[in-house]
Amino acid sequence: MNTFGKTNWWEAGTAILLFALGAYLAWSGFGFGIGQLNRVGAGFFPLAVGVMLMGLAVAIFIQFRQSAAQPRKLPWRPIAAIAAGLVAFALLVTTLGFVIATAVLVFVTALGDRTVHVRRAAITAIAMAVFGYVVFIVLFRLPLNPFWW
Amino acid sequence: MDILANIALGFERAVSLDALLFCFIGVTIGTFVGVLPGVGAMAAVALCLPFTFYLDPTIALIMLAGIFYGAQYGSSTAAILLNVPGTVTSAVTCLDGYPMSQQGRAGVALFITTIASFVGGTIAIILMMMFTPVVAALALRFSSAEYFMIMLLGLVAASTISPGSHLKSLAMIGVGLALGLVGTDINTGTVRFSFGQLALSDGVSLVAMAMGLFGVGEILSSIGGAPRKPMDAKSITLRSMLPSRSEVKSLINPILRGTGIGAIIGALPGSGATVATFMAYATEKRVAKDPSRFGHGAPEGVAAPEAANNSAVQAAFMPTLSLGIPGDALMAFLLGAMMIHGIVPGPRFLVEQPVMFWGLIASFWIGNVILVILNLPLIGIWVRMLSIPYNILFPAMLFFICIGVYSVNFQVFDIYAVIVFGVLGFLMSKLGYSPAPILLGFILGPMMEEHFKRALLMSRGDLAIFWERPISAVLLAAVVLLLIFSVREIMRQGRADKQRLIEEAQDAG
Known part of the structure; x- marks a missing residue:
């Protein structure tokens, strides 16, 4: 494949993001106050780290912008399922309670794997909810509401 | 002898009932996660950390450390039987371990790894007992300038x-x-970079970060991998595991060489067990009379890296405990865990907390003995574990991640942080950015800033303090040398890449 001369936007984009992070750190560093050498301010380290990151980002950009490496296709299904499951747990644990939150978390994340059957995901979810209730509520006595009442 | 008295003190603590129990729990969890591909030691230690908050700090450390070295034993089982390393440190074990199991010698390979691991671990523990106090005594004279360097x-x-x-x-x-x-x-x-979030004013949660980067990140990379074929647990009996006498004799030297390499690499700052295993394997290949046997089931190719791996893992505790400076990401995490428990590792740690220090080291050896029992007579249990389907395992792990992160502060924010770090860690590793150095920088950063400020306060703002003090100057020289080496390496890589691209372009045209 002829890749010479073409910009690899995955690599270049990461380098640009790193540069932006460095610039942000350095700029905030000035805001916090650099101080003097005998009285180093809160902004000195952010500035130093920021400058270092900017330099590295430039070097990475130069070295990798034409790299032929392509990330394989992103596994959207697992990413979406795991994110959704964790968000659901975060939302449910304070409202509907720990047991429901666990069951939903396990069920939703299990669907992230293409090979899983809905029935197996459901069974795993119920089993984990029971296990979680026994271990963390009954045995460990975590101060969590098991149910919504 | 002073050391002997200290060792006795340590064993006294380590054989108490609670210490033995949690040492056993730790190494069992370690073996379990080690055996399962797609669950690393890092994720397991991070998972268990929140549950140790209720324990005595010594016991908590014994357990967390047990998970860490226990995983090294377990990970070779998966490497030998399935050609999938349970953790990265046993990637080398696949090279000769899997061919051995294809030749029907899986039992022998498992036996060799366990014994090599035990010998490597034991020797490294003895070295640690001898040298950690020496290093700590030296370090007592260090000032902030040396620590920063x-x-x-x-x-x-x-x-x-x-x-x-x-x-x-x-x-x-x-x-x-x-x-x-x-x-x-x-x-x-000054509150820095909290973006108005109260949850961030205490800093980013170490547990959330480690679980995201290593736990969720690993899960994302493992889902959709090749389905594992079930193993026949009955075929591995204790009798089939015993190697012949001549084989045992021929393995003594490789094990000792591996142990030596591991102990040195492990004790150095910044280099972990993975590097040690690769070096041990390369060394064996170089000294072997017939290097072509390697890759086709050479027992030395299993023994030396396994010895190196375990000796490096034990030796890595030396700089962590005596200087308070972690060598790799896992040690950085353990250091963070100790600080959460209110222990500050470093030269004073040995003097002020002798029972904890020597008890921890003594527990390492006890843990290694337990691991031999777990991995030889009880190997069948772990082989059966390999048949747990991943689509049951990973939702369960995510549950433990959630409850673990949430139970630290009962802050929903931390769960969202896990998602962000998980996706970030996964994307970064896809682009060739390894997440491990993030953790190292995260733990060392605040300490470095502190020591940098203190050193300059001491010298009244004179940067010369970093090269006028002799030890600091030597360290500075080492940093400069490494950076020069690194720049040359980067330039060479860059030139090679360009050359390759030009050639490809010419081929295509």
């Missing part, structure tokens, strides 16, 4: 010794340092 050396070494692009590792250290900045600056009280 050792940490800088550790960070630079970690990025230049590790496989992969040096530039990208250095950048990840920078990201780690940046994350370490979040929160309240202890000297000035």
Whole structure:
């Protein structure tokens, strides 16, 4: 494949993001106050780290912008399922309670794997909810509401 | 002898009932996660940390450390039987371990790894007992300038010794340092980079970060991998495991060489067990009379890296405990865990907490003995574990991640942080950025800032303090040398890449 001369936007984009992070750190560093050498301010380290990151980002950009490496296709299904499951747990644990939150978390994340059957995901979810209730509520006595009442 | 009295003190603590129990729990969890591919030691230690908050700090450390070295034993089981390393440190074991199991010698390979691991671990523990107090005594005279330089050396070494692009590792250290900045600056009280989030004013949660980067990240990379074929547990009996007498004799030297390499590499700042295993394997191949046997089931190719692996893992505790400076990401995490428990590792740790220090070291050896029992007579249990389907395992792990992260502060924010770090860690590793240096930078960053400020306060703002003190100057020279080496390596890589691209372009045209 002829890749010479073409910009690899995955690599270049990461380098640009790193540069932006460095610039942000350095700029905030000035805001916090650099101080003097005998009285180093809160902004000195952010500035130093920021400058270092900017330099590295430039070097990475130069070295990798034409790299032929392509990330394989992103596994959207697992990413979406795991994110959704964790968000659901975060939302449910304070409202509907720990047991429901666990069951939903396990069920939703299990669907992230293409090979899983809905029935197996459901069974795993119920089993984990029971296990979680026994271990963390009954045995460990975590101060969590098991149910919504 | 002073040391003997201390060792006796340590064993006294380590054989108490609670210590034995949690040592056993730790190494069992360790073996379990080690055996299962797609669950690393890092994720397991991070998972268990929140549950140790209720324990006595010594016991908590014994358990967390047990998970860590227990995983090294377990991971070779998966490497030998399935050709999938349970953790990265046993990637080398696959090279000769899997061919051995294909030749029907899986039992022998498992036996060799267990014994090699035990010997490597034991020798490293003895070395640690002898040298840690020496290093700590030396370190008592260190000032902030030396500490800053050792940490800088550790960070630079970690990025230049590790496989992969040096530039990208250095950048990840920078990201780690940046994350370490979040929160309240202890000297000035300035709140930095909290973005108005109350949850961030204490800094980024170490547990959430480790679980995201390593736990969720690993799960994302493992889902959709090749389905594992079930193993026949009955075929591995204790009798089938015993190697012949001549084989045992021929393995003594490889095991000792591996142990030596592991102990040295493990004790150096910034280089972990993975590097040690690769070096041990390469050494065996070089000294072997017939190098062509390697890769086709040479027992030395299993014995030496396994000995190196375990000896490096034990030796890595030396700089962590005596200087308070972690060598790799896992040690950085354990250091963070100790600080959460209110223990500050470092030269004073040995003097002020002798029972904890020597008890921990004594527990290492007890843990190694338990591991031999777990991995030889009880190997069948672990082989059966390999048949747990991943689509049951990973939702369960995510549940433990959630409950673990949430139970630290009961802050929903931390769960969202796990998602962000998980996706970030996964994307970064896809682009060739390894997440491990992030953790190292995150832990070392705040300590470095503190020591840098203190050193300059001491010298009244004169930067010369870093090269006028002799030890600091030597360390600085080492940093500069490593950086020069690194720059040359980067240039060479860059030229090679360009050359390759030009050739490809010519071929295509």
